[in-house]
Structures are given as structure tokens and as C-alpha cells.
Amino acid sequence: MTTQAPDGNPGRVNYDALPAINPELVGRTVVVTGAGRGMGALFLEELARRGVNGVGGDLDQEEMATVAEKINANLAGTSGAGRVVGVGADVTDPAAGDTLVATALREFGRLDLWVNNAGVFPQAEFTDITPQQLALTYGVNVNGVVYGGQAAARHFRTVGGGAIVNMASVAAVRARPTRATYNSSKAAVRHLTTCMAVELGPDNIRVNSIAPGYIDTEMTRWIREDRAAMDRALTTVPLRRIGAPMEVFGALYFLLSDSARYITGTSIPVDGGSQHV
Template structure:
């Protein structure tokens, strides 16, 4: 699952959750860089945009819901302005993108170039999470999930690569579902497995341009899209039993690996998928 933050599940349901300030290392070399984040109006993407801006990265947050994206960008900007600990935050602006449209990605790249003059990082975060048992997966559902979750990653990487310089980085959001089958998520699992393999192909070919491409595979993360787990005691118990650390992860715990993959500390890392799943891929 690669989904979006909402309620806190600290305490008995999510013991051991850690504050973001204790999770992320400082990578001063990323300050002043420019990032594009898709699916950034809420959830994980919004957390990524805010976290990067806190560290001095200029961010173009993009979403199909332009109104919500603009509101999110404004909220992040206001929060950074009020935070006395953030010395020189990056700017955050909102833009609209339909990730299923290749031309929209190119237009999004132009927004970043016109506003900031460069593109250093591109995070393909947008995704959908449909449910249907195998017998009930419709042509429309499989087409939609592949269009958003796979084509959206490909088109984003293509647009980014056209404008990136050597040393830039692309990060795609895969999922632990690329490695483990979940009942009722056949279309989703298929799409995320495709993202993992597409990441490897992109890494091989874009390596010729000095561009690194990696993916992150989150597991059960405390987000809006996993609300159904939190609201169903039996489902929550089953989920926590399937995680060796016996808690849900937080969006901040996904942001930490993202920050590493964008940094110079990962400058010889490409074509990899980092699982952020509390060990659930082994169960």
C-alpha cells in the first residue's frame, strides 16, 4: 500500500511510533534542489512535499484535484512560515496533473522549469487502490489501475528524464503488494509488481544519462487509504499479526528512505526497491 496519512494510531494499536524529527537524517546537499511530487494533494504525497520543503527543497506538488492541491501547498507554506526551526524552507507550489496523460506530465515539467529553472527529483507517488476478487475484476478496473499506477509512473519518468541533468533522481512508489498477494487486490498487486520491474528497466536505461531510479515499497502505513483496517478490529488484529514489528508504519517512516534515495548518500544506488513494511513481506 502506498497511501495517505490521516489519524494517529499511537498507543496500543500502534506502539513504538516515532516522531518524524527523530527519523530523518540531515542531507544539506539537497537544499536548493527542485522536486516534483505527484499525488501530493493529501496523504503520503503531501507529507513528502512538506518534508522536502522543510529541508530547503523547492517543490511542485501535483494532483488531479487542483483545488485541493493548491490548498495543500498553501497549508504547507503557512506551516513552514510559522516554524521558527526551519531556517530556509523551500517554496511549494501546486499544479494539476492527470497522470494517465503523457502530455500532462510534460506540462508539469514545464511548470517546474518555468518556476524554478530545473528538475532534480521526481517522485511518482500518485496511485489508486481498488478492491475486487479475481472473478469480479472488470476490464474497466484493470485498465484504470494500470493506467494510473503503471502508465503514470512511465509517463512521469519520461517527462522527468527529458529535463534532468546527471546526478538527478527518480523515485517510484511500489508496494509490499508487489511481493505478496492480498485477497481482493489482484489488480493493485499486479500494477505494483509492474512498477517494481519498470523501475529496474528505467534504472538501466536512464543510467546512461546519469539519472538514478529507485522505488519504495511500503506496507501497512497509517493513512487514509488504510482507514478500513483501523476501523475494523478484526482486520487490524490480522494486519498487526502479519507485521513482525506489530504496528502500522507512519508516513514519516516512508519519508526517511525517500530522503536517503534522493541524497548524495545514495549516489551509487539505482534499480532497487526499498521495502518499508515492518518485515511483513517475510510473513
């Protein structure tokens, strides 16, 4: 199985499928926020392909429902595949997490795994950062992780544990012009992850983050469409290519699986080595 590269892909992305299998995940249920497109949509589909039922939440309820239908249609002939449902869920709303938990329990009768994936990526010169940009970015990227994590943890406590993965970024450990809002929000996600892991560990709740570099999604379309920006970006990537969502999925699948059962509070970079440059 090979995931098709989106139109206009510069051909520098490896879209090959990943063969990893974690049989213990079959029959479990995941919530993925921001699953209406990009990595979140791919995570939902690839987990379902491997037998994990999923609830996807995104801002636009109709778009999310359409994506869920497409995923189910794509997997209709795949033996052992899970099923997904899509619901409207704005992660800046403290109540959204409870809706996602309730949906998982109603549709699948259990909830084991949670991915705080929703994110926004603003850019502005430091002196041009507006209160609205700050509020939106921290609201989605930081508060959204707190609220989602709270809903997940409250449920996981009642069932003896669970695994949470937060989407941080290589931006968490980097400083770049025009990125103060985004990078500081992702630094917060990275540290929140560790704080959550320390506090929730005694309840057998593992919390880790993933730190992607440049990944080929709508969020980074501007790089793909600007040859000079792409060349500049690639000078900071030792592997000299941008990553595919599937390559981030590899780390996610590992962190959610029992193979990672003694790993918590850490961040796995999936960045072609760019955090070192």
C-alpha cells in the same frame, strides 16, 4: 518537531520526526505526483522543510493548491525551508509530466528529483474485476509511472542527471485474495523501476522504488477503522504496528540524496518486516 497523528489513530504508529539532514539537497527542486494528501503531501512538506523546493501534482487542482498553501504556511517560520506549488496533474495523461516539468522550471528554475507517488488501491474478487478497474489501476499505478518517468528523464538528460523514486509496495512481491489488480500493478512498478534504471543509468539518472507495507493514510483507513482487519494485518507485520508516512519519507530522503548516488534499480522495503511473512 512531531507530526500529529490523524484523528482516530489507534496509537500504534510512531509519528516522531526524522532528524536526517542531507545539505546537498538544499536548493534542489522535486516533483511529487499524488501530493494532494497522504504520503505525497507529507513528502512535499518534509522535503521543503529541508530546503527542497517542490511542485505537487494531483487530480484535484483546487485541493492540491490548498495543500500547497498549507505547507507554505506551516513552514513560514522555518529557517531555510523551501517553497511548494500545487498544480492539477492527472498522471494517466501522457502530457501531465511535461506540465509538471514546466512548472518546476518556471517557478524554481531547475528540476532535480522526481517522485512517482500517485496510486489507487482497488480490491475485488478475481472474477469480479471489471475492465474499468483494470484500466484505472494500471492507468494510474503503471502508465502514470511510465509517463512521469519519461517527462523526468527527458529533462534530466538535458541537465546531466537526476533521481527518480517510484512508489511500489510490499504488494509487488505478495499474492493476496482480492488484490490481483493492485498487486500486479505494483509488481509492474517494481520491475519498471529496474528497467528504467538499466536504460537511464548511462545518463546519470538513478531510478529506485520504495515498497511500503501498511502505512497510516486514507488508503488504509479501512484497516484502522476495523479492529479485526487491523489485528489480521498486524499478524503479518513482525514489528506489530503499522507505519507512519514519516517512516517512508526516511527511505525516500535517502534515495533522493547523494548518499544513495551509487544505488539504482533497487527497491527498499519500509514494511516492518512484512515482506518476509
